[in-house]
Amino acid sequence: MEVKTTDSGTSKSSKSHIYGDSHAPVTSILRDGDVPYTDHEMDADERVIMALGYKQEFKREFSLWTTFCVSFAVLGLLPSFASTLYYGMGYAGTAGMVWGWIIAMIPIQCIAMAMAELCSAMPTSGGLYYAAAVLAPPGYGPLAAWLTGWSNWIGQITGAPSVDYALSAMILAAVSITNPSYVPTNWQIFLLTTLIIIIHSVISSLPTKRVAQFNSYGSTFNIIALVATLIVIPAATTNKPKFNPSHEVWNTITNQTDYPNGIAVLMTFVGVIWTMSGYDSPFHLSEECSNASVASPRAIVMTSGVGGVMGWFLQLVVAYTVTDISAVIDSDLGQPWASYLLQVLSQKAALGILGLTIICGFSMGQGCMVAASRVTYAYARDDCFPYSRIWKKVNKTTSTPVNAVILNGVLGVFMCLLILAGTTAIGALFSIGAIAQFVAFAIPIAIRVFFVGDRFRRGPWHLGALSPWIGGVGVLFVLLMVPILCLPSVTKGDLTPDLMNWTCLVWGGPMLAVTIWWIVDARKWFTGPVVNVMHAIHAVPVDGIEPEEHRDTEQETVSSKATDV
Template identity: 80%
Template sequence: MEIDKSNSKTTKHYNDNHAQVTSVLPDGDVPYTDHEMDADERVIMALGYKQEFKREFSLWTTFCVSFAVLGLLPSFASTLYYGMGYAGTAGMVWGWIIAMTFIQCIAMSMAELCSAMPTSGGLYYAAAVLAPPGYGPFAAWLTGWSNFLGQITAAPSVDYALAAMILAAGSITNPDYVPTNWQTFLLTTLIMIIHAAISSMPTKRVAQFNSWGSTFNILALIVVLIAIPAGTSNSPKFTPSKRVWGEITNQTDFPDGVAVLMTFVGVIWTMSGYDSPFHLSEECSNANIASPRAIVLTSGVGGLMGWFLQLVVAYTVLDIEAVIDSDLGQPWASYLLQVMPQKAALGILGLTIICGFSMGQGCMVAASRVTYAYARDDVFPLSNIWKKVNGYTHTPVNAVILNAVLGIIMTLLILAGSVAIGALFSIGAIAQFIAFCIPISIRVFFVGNRFRKGPWNLGPYGTYIGGLGVAFVLLMFPILCLPSVTGSDLGPDLMNWTAVVYGGPMLMVIIWWFVDARSWFTGPVVNVAHAIHHVEQEPEVSEGIEPEHQEPEATVVSKSVDDACS
């Protein structure tokens, strides 16, 4: 096959970047194109994928999406029950510090993987490439499905909490109004439809919307951090530090230490959105640097500002039991009414509602990119439909629609009561962190020389930081499944259903693997033309001089991960 001068340059440009990615392609396989590639296209081609999205996300707009997904203010409002209800104010402030230390380790390890493999598949791709020979497809299967379960439950759980806050605001202004489960379900459905419509817009519009939303999130959080201490009607204004930091109000049947660990549920659920830059990396310019920076920035800024919010609430709350058991059914609204005049409380609740809308939107965008990436590798039934990129918007509209429909179906749990719908929060916390843990643990304990560090990396400390993150997840796995009470007090209404709602689907996924999927699922599917040609044997191509030997034919191959990585 004749290679013109421009194509030779293209091949050489790829070779110059080959050491900067950890790819499913075997060493020496050179992606074959007939045009000049920029740096971002060279990276995605090196990973085995065509450039299909417009790269209209920057570091700032990528951070904005992930910070919107993090949604500190609405996330804190939605999970206040776990932080405050299990161990009181001491559990809140100490629990957040301890949990965030280890969560930051996970975020930095994920950022290192993202720099080496900036694809929409994210953790799924990393698990497939880094796993020991023979285990790549299974590692990708587990990681992908766990991440998918966490992603598709994120928007429904956020939108349910958002609908509950809106209706709680209605109850505050009109005490005679009592929201019904049907009204909550219908409002949640409407919000999800709106989010699906926005997520289907062109990439540039989605980036702009999330940029505005995230900017509002940050400003609203700052306003709340100032307004609550300044506007509280408490007398005295603040609880003494000795009580805030030193008195654990254990409302579980477990020892104080375990009760504090149980408060981590709220931290984990709140801080589970920083993986979004990984999934948006194919739409981000300078992805192997900007995307990992966005991951670390989201986790760091979110962790610090979240802790400030914990402190504000811990120093001002008067009666924890009254907040948790309020008839409003929304602890955040109950807390605001307890410490502030009604108008001020409604104002802050309104800011929280707007932030919650932005958060749900970010969740929908991130989930659609995950669904698209997995469908691209034929993980799902009817993958040919879900992996299509809309020709007008250049976004995965079909994947958005699928996620919205599944989300609306899941929110039917609202009609079964608060315990049933609470299962969505349980899935989100445990599913995401297990998906985070699998590729990081493989990188720490099994990777050998299959990992090439990207331009953003942790140097010699990568394995130690990753090890701390993995240890934290292993510790939290059983904690996330504990109920708050034991013995005769434990009934269906107080049961922790995490093991059922997460373990049940994952058990079916594992059975599916051994019964059928292992015969056809091979992990990430290469969809670029590439020539098998070892880099170290490639002759120098001088300008205007053709190579003396014939290049091998370029082919489009669907390779097994085992073949690619062994």
């Protein structure tokens, strides 16, 4: 087969954009001088993905808007806030809510921008895992990819189950409001959650175009419902006076933990971090996005920016209208958002807002399932899992990773068995999602900032000279929050198994297990992302001349590994 050396993506000029001329390449799995083979003309997106070592397997039917829609649906501000209201309001009251969100959003936005820069340089569904592999110092790429991939995957697969559990609780809370004699049981919540997971799995297995349309509609509804909520609650509140005094909202920390006020405010960040952990979705959808090197990073920053501003407005609305925090947290409804709505609105208005939240939560859960399935596919493509040959298959009819969707759905159902152990056990899913995702975010960013430096080959979207400063702030924030997210709300004699924060065990346990697996066995065979394009070594013409020794004598295929990046 003839090696293309013109506009197919292997010319010297286009190659220098990807690999760089003066420094060793740190954004591609193909070694400097490798040339992908192709028997057809490639567009810009396919040239980039081929240079990163992968065949174009998905249809690029996501645009900037539809990619943003999936990401914003995964973010799900309204249902996310409703699901985590216990942490923001319950740990530090109204002052903790409004100040906590502002403080946390600054470093979170730094992480989003640093991630967007990586996405522009390496727009592949492997995302953070791929970036960690190719940016790490020689010899450490596989380990960096292994830890990043597993932490990210744990966070991803807990996303849909945690959202669907909260959604089920809201649905049954709505039933309890209309029928006060009805008290939901854990079995009923589990069965409803399982049904929703199955529905989300079916939708996520549809062709890419249909999935994009569904998420576009869902995200649009999310935005409309959020705006409606921000308007309706202040306008229709039954409080007299309507709003709490500003000095109480901003200055009163209702500390319901055993820690100092500063620590209590930091503990409220779990709600912010869990809410804002979905903006990496465009990274994982980049192989299905048109103009991915620009559109995907823009979608990441848009999601984090829009989500941060609108989320803070929602915090303000609730902080200025809530009248009894203890009643909201300890309500028999078992769902603080529903309790809050009944406290400040008429029953009819409360059910209306709760209904909007439920619809948004359904859309959010589906977005989480889509994003998680693409991550599972990407990791299975590189043989990270047992039986990866099954999970990495792309369905020929839908051109989507149906087997990966099924795997995530089954695992989600098993995780939701924690519902039967009580609210504290199932609540660990929220903390796991927060800590697992942000640790995965921080690893490749830290490598890029502290080890790669100016050898980083930037994509068309980048941060310029501010890149190391912005990335450094994000990494330091994660280092601070990892122990904070593992703290229980009470200490000493008040600490019982029911009040224990099990995040350190439920996230730390699997991570310890995969680390041991690496030391004992995986380091012998796992070498990072796997190239699945046919390519040649040093087949690029030099000064217009293609020496005989530069002609390909060895065609490497799908087994090529990232052992020397």
